[in-house]
Amino acid sequence: MNAPNPREPIGVIGTGYVGLVTAAGFAELGSDVWCIDIDEAKIEGLRNGIIPIWEPGLAELVEKHRGRLHFSTDIADALEHARLLFVAVGTPPTYSGDADLSAVHAVVDAMPPSDTHALVMKSTVPCGTGESVQRLFAESGKDGFRYVSCPEFLKEGSAVKDFLHPDRVVIGDDGDWAGDAVAELYAVLDAPIVRTDIKSAEMVKLASNAFLATKISFINEIANVCEETGADVIEVAAGMGLDDRIGPKFLKAGIGFGGSCFPKDVSALKQLAGNSGYHFQLLNAVIEVNELQKRRVIAKLQKHLGSLVGKEIALLGLAFKPNTDDMREASSLVLTARLQAAGSHIRAYDPVAEEEARKLITGAEFTESAEAAVTGADAVVIVTEWPEFGELDLVALADSMRGSLLVDGRNMLDPDRVREAGLIYEGVGRPSAGGVPAPAV
Numbered sequence: 484m485n486a487p488n489p490r491e492p493i494g495v496i497g498t499g500y501v502g503l504v505t506a507a508g509f510a511e512l513g514s515d516v517w518c519i520d521i522d523e524a525k526i527e528g529l530r531n532g533i534i535p536i537w538e539p540g541l542a543e544l545v546e547k548h549r550g551r552l553h554f555s556t557d558i559a560d561a562l563e564h565a566r567l568l569f570v571a572v573g574t575p576p577t578y579s580g581d582a583d584l585s586a587v588h589a590v591v592d593a594m595p596p597s598d599t600h601a602l603v604m605k606s607t608v609p610c611g612t613g614e615s616v617q618r619l620f621a622e623s624g625k626d627g628f629r630y631v632s633c634p635e636f637l638k639e640g641s642a643v644k645d646f647l648h649p650d651r652v653v654i655g656d657d658g659d660w661a662g663d664a665v666a667e668l669y670a671v672l673d674a675p676i677v678r679t680d681i682k683s684a685e686m687v688k689l690a691s692n693a694f695l696a697t698k699i700s701f702i703n704e705i706a707n708v709c710e711e712t713g714a715d716v717i718e719v720a721a722g723m724g725l726d727d728r729i730g731p732k733f734l735k736a737g738i739g740f741g742g743s744c745f746p747k748d749v750s751a752l753k754q755l756a757g758n759s760g761y762h763f764q765l766l767n768a769v770i771e772v773n774e775l776q777k778r779r780v781i782a783k784l785q786k787h788l789g790s791l792v793g794k795e796i797a798l799l800g801l802a803f804k805p806n807t808d809d810m811r812e813a814s815s816l817v818l819t820a821r822l823q824a825a826g827s828h829i830r831a832y833d834p835v836a837e838e839e840a841r842k843l844i845t846g847a848e849f850t851e852s853a854e855a856a857v858t859g860a861d862a863v864v865i866v867t868e869w870p871e872f873g874e875l876d877l878v879a880l881a882d883s884m885r886g887s888l889l890v891d892g893r894n895m896l897d898p899d900r901v902r903e904a905g906l907i908y909e910g911v912g913r914p915s916a917g918g919v920p921a922p923a924v
């Protein structure tokens with residue numbers, strides 16, 4: 484198969500967040516894209532314009548490029564039309580914390596011998612996966628099949644924008660035609676392209692996510708110390724972030740990171756290191772701080788309410804972050820379970836994640852609006868910083884509650900405005916009611 488001009492057609496295997504955004508993004512850049520998934524219902528839905536995930540701009544892009552996007556359950560369709568097959572299947576954590584590569588291996592097994600095709604790995608995989616896939620190809624007489632690592636750095640909630648305006652594109656390959664073909668596809672984007680070897684590309688992805696997670700756990704610990712000392716973590720982060728070497732991003736203290744990537748990738752990197760005999764001490768702390776951070780909300784509730792038995796707690800936001808319906812590893816899951824175990828009744832509201840949340844949270848009451856959730860509540864906890872919570876009428880909210888405690892788990896509200904409405908404000912790492920504890924002597 485010759486490289487077609489001007490835009491190379493591609494295959495995308497796996498139509499989850501990464502796969503569908505990659506497919507729609509390359510269609511926007513002019514490629515025909517053959518999207519493959521083993522889930523027949525999903526493929527049937529996509530053929531009929533039903534997008535299985537909530538991601539801003541994605542449905543519009545898929546609709547716009549219906550002529551270029553082809554959906555099938557048969558990998559042969561992609562092999563027939565494209566030489567580059569982007570792999571975007573799930574690599575969830577196993578019980579051991581390693582990445583589960585069974586979906587990746589199923590794709591590798593399904594490939595026929597070929598000298599004209601390449602797998603382009605988008606899924607996040609441990610360092611060394613490319614080497615083991617190449618070994619599998621060699622052992623099964625498919626050594627002509629090329630392999631490229633091209634990790635994805637998009638964020639849920641801004642995935643389409645991130646695809647079209649990446650900070651960088653990383654391409655790890657063995658110096659053959661496939662790496663050049665992938666680089667050619669991305670060349671139209673105004674972004675630096677990093678060409679490197681396969682293992683280094685795999686490591687860039689894991690190290691980037693681990694570093695960002697470390698930044699979050701770091702600022703969360705600073706926030707916890709701020710609570711002890713009376714400093715305000717927002718002021719502290721602003722002052723730190725002006726240093727170019729630190730930067731202002733990912734310094735928002737809160738109730739911990741969640742999602743399908745950070746928890747999984749931090750643990751996968753820790754296990755990867757451990758499996759080769761290296762004890763990655765720092766990552767243990769990053770994980771532990773994150774777990775404890777979710778639970779600190781409970782202590783804040785108890786500080787004001789005493790026992791939580793029979794208390795009505797309203798949770799505003801359930802998704803792991805705004806602009807997504809993704810509930811994977813959301814802090815709300817731990818919070819709900821802990822509160823229910825402590826005897827509280829939960830009323831929960833999320834603008835888009837309710838359907839996903841209902842699959843994972845039992846025994847809670849789901850409401851149709853933030854106002855309905857807070858009515859009669861002893862305390863309100865902002866779990867996800869959906870913009871609409873910034874617009875809440877705080878005086879009306881205070882009037883409708885039974886109690887008067889607001890725990891702002893994402894530091895999204897102005898504490899003075901909350902207090903002026905007659906509520907008690909507890910943020911994360913901000914001066915709070917009850918003041919600073921006396922210094923230890």
Ligand code: UGA
Nearest residue numbers: 635636637638639733734735737739740741742744803804
């Ligand atoms: C993350 C990375 O940001 C992407 O670059 C990467 O491609 C993706 O994982 C992945 O590996 O697929 P994502 O999980 O979509 O993206 O979401 P983020 O916006 O990074 O947020 C992750 C979590 O960190 C959220 O729970 C968020 O609330 C939390 N967070 C983020 C903070 O608590 N504080 C911050 O300052 C930033």
